[in-house]
Amino acid sequence: MAWNMNDLSVFVAVISNKSITAAANKLGIQKSTISRSLERLESHLHVRLIERNNRNIRPTSDGQRLYEELLPTLDKLDSIYREFMGGGASGNINISTTIAFSREIISPALFNFTDENPNITLNIKSTTGYMDFYHDNIDIAIKLGASSPSDCYAKKLFTVQLCWYCSPAYLEKHPEVADASYSELTRHIRFVHSQENYPDKFKLKESDAALDLNTLPGVNVLEDVLMIRDAIISGSGVGLLPDVYCNTHVSKGRLIKIAPQLLVSPHVDVLAIYPGNSRLSSKLALVLSFLEKAVAAYLAHSSGETK
Incomplete structure (x- = not known):
C-alpha cells in the first residue's frame, strides 16, 4: 500500500496539537491544505480518523491507534533526516589506519572525540595492509602514497620525509x-x-x-x-x-x-580515503574533522619541540 508521507505528518501534527489551526501554524501551511490532507488519508484508509466540530477535534479509536503507531516512526525518520542533513550525528564508523598513525596521532586525541561525540562509535583497525572498503566494511582508511581507488575521495593529511x-x-x-x-x-x-x-x-x-x-x-x-x-x-x-x-x-x-x-x-603523503559514491554524512564529516585536528595538534606539538 502506498502511503503519502505528507498526509501522515499532517495527521500526527493535528492530533499532537489538538487543533487544525495550531497544526497549520506549526507546519506553515493553510488550514484548507490540512483539511484536504485529512480527507485524503481517511479516504485512502477507508476509516474515519478524527471527530470534529466547530470547536474541538478528537481522534477516533482507529485514529488513536494510527497516531500511536505513527508517532515513534515519524520521530525516527526525522532523526535520520537530521543526521544526514547535518543536524545530528550517530552510529558506527569503521576506520582502517596504519599502526604509527593510530599510536602517535589518534591515541592522544581519542578520548576528547569520544567524550564530545558519545553517539558515534569508532571501530579502529590498525593494520599494515590495505583493506577493501566494501569487503571489510571500511568508512575511512588512512593510507600511504599518492593515489586512491577510482571510486574514492582522498584528503591529504600531511607529508612524511x-x-x-x-x-x-x-x-x-x-x-x-x-x-x-x-x-x-x-x-x-x-x-x-x-x-x-x-x-x-x-x-x-x-x-x-x-x-x-x-x-x-x-x-x-x-x-x-x-x-x-x-x-x-x-x-x-x-x-x-x-x-x-x-x-x-x-x-x-x-x-x-x-x-x-x-x-x-x-616524500610520502598520508591520506584519508573514503568512498565517493554518496553524500558525506554528518558523522563521517565529524570524524574527518577530528583526524585533521588531531594531525594539526600532533604536528604543532612536534615542530614546536624541535625549534
Whole structure:
C-alpha cells in the first residue's frame, strides 16, 4: 500500500496539537491544505480518523491507534533526516589506519572525540595492509602514497620525509655515520620498514640510485615503523624513518638526524580515503574533522619541540 508521507505528518501534527489551526501554524501551511490532507488519508484508509466540530477535534479509536503507531516512526525518520542533513550525528564508523598513525596521532586525541561525540562509535583497525572498503566494511582508511581507488575521495593529511637517524650513544661510538656515504651507511642498518601500502620504490636524490634496503645482509624487515624507531633510540644502529614520528625524540635528545646529504625521495603523503559514491554524512564529516585536528595538534606539538 502506498502511503503519502505528507498526509501522515499532517495527521500526527493535528492530533499532537489538538487543533487544525495550531497544526497549520506549526507546519506553515493553510488550514484548507490540512483539511484536504485529512480527507485524503481517511479516504485512502477507508476509516474515519478524527471527530470534529466547530470547536474541538478528537481522534477516533482507529485514529488513536494510527497516531500511536505513527508517532515513534515519524520521530525516527526525522532523526535520520537530521543526521544526514547535518543536524545530528550517530552510529558506527569503521576506520582502517596504519599502526604509527593510530599510536602517535589518534591515541592522544581519542578520548576528547569520544567524550564530545558519545553517539558515534569508532571501530579502529590498525593494520599494515590495505583493506577493501566494501569487503571489510571500511568508512575511512588512512593510507600511504599518492593515489586512491577510482571510486574514492582522498584528503591529504600531511607529508612524511624519510631521514636517517641514530641514537646519540651510537653516534658517539660510530662518528663516521654523521656524514657517511650510502654504501658506508648500509653497514650500520639493522632494521628496515616495509608494509603493503608503502610506496614501491625510493631513491637517493643525489645519485638517483634506487634504495633496496630489504636485500642488505643481516637486515630485519619490520612492518611497524615505530618498532624500528624505538630500536634505533635504544642504540640499534641507523634507521631510515619518517621525520614526523621522530621530531619529538630529536628535540629530547633521544635521536640525532645524520647524513643530511643522503636525501631520500619521494616524500610520502598520508591520506584519508573514503568512498565517493554518496553524500558525506554528518558523522563521517565529524570524524574527518577530528583526524585533521588531531594531525594539526600532533604536528604543532612536534615542530614546536624541535625549534
